[in-house]
Amino acid sequence: MPALKIDQLMIRKGMREHIEETGRVFEKFGLTPMQGRIMAYIANSDRPEATFSELVDFFRASKSSISTSLNYLMSVKMIDYKTRASERRKYFFITDGFFRIYFMQLLDNIQELKELCYKTVSMRSAEYPEVSEKILKWIEGANIFEESIQNVLNNIKRL
Amino acid sequence: MPALKIDQLMIRKGMREHIEETGRVFEKFGLTPMQGRIMAYIANSDRPEATFSELVDFFRASKSSISTSLNYLMSVKMIDYKTRASERRKYFFITDGFFRIYFMQLLDNIQELKELCYKTVSMRSAEYPEVSEKILKWIEGANIFEESIQNVLNNIKRL
DNA sequence: TTTTTAGTTCAAAATTTAATGAACTTAACA
């Protein structure tokens, strides 16, 4: 197992725990445990890229789990890969867009909830205006947030 | 079952679907299906408050599911309740703080991820600075978002 | 004082979600 030996060189003591811990925090941002682990691994391994089999070996996980996780992370552009001429394997690396991607997804969710809230307010009878007022406060919060985030996203884009 | 009859008066046609749909969007903000449904129900039912048994009846759900959901929503202050003298039951209502609460939780998560990212950068060898640069961009993004959210929270607070 | 109402608690069942294993494809290599 030469791959394992290389890992042992590249992954220092305490690293495995740090990777697990970081992975669990990525979960709070909507990733599955394996997706979170992969993000944490690539960020922490010395080399800037990780290969498929390196991940399989390091996590002792199934190829399918690694494969589907990598593909999800690529689909949302949290990772990408490079190739080397006449080699089939891919070298996966993290992008710098993690928060941009997360907040764009959040913006979509806020938009969706806001629309349903508008519908709710429009459906409510006039009898108890205090409920509509609260929902309008939700919407107002959502609007301020949307605007603010939109602003930040524009700033980050030109970082 | 007089409660059901009242519901039929208070919950108009199309409402049940609208509540289910809204509940599913609340799930995207980290609530369980039942927690989301309850939020949606209270927001949509004509009366500003809902009772425990009203929820059990409307969703044909178990008392325990309603109980634990209500207690979670109260623990994070997405709902609250009032009482009436010489009555035991509670009248649950939504607060206006949904987004404030959500954003505050998000702020905690960002803070936590940022700290682990700092640790990651500090642990990395100097050999491949491009990875640290990307992680520092995550952190930079996190900082900008934090600031922005903080701003939003201040605005929301004084609404 | 007994019954009913309004919940709570927690072990077990049901559901959902994530991970696995096995069979497959295709590119590089010997």
Next chain:
DNA sequence: TGTTAAGTTCATTAAATTTTGAACTAAAAA
């Protein structure tokens, strides 16, 4: 040309999460 390496796909399994049911408490009502 055959073998190995690098993945993919998908049905099944395993694990985590949510919901239920049953047994309970304690306040109000009869």
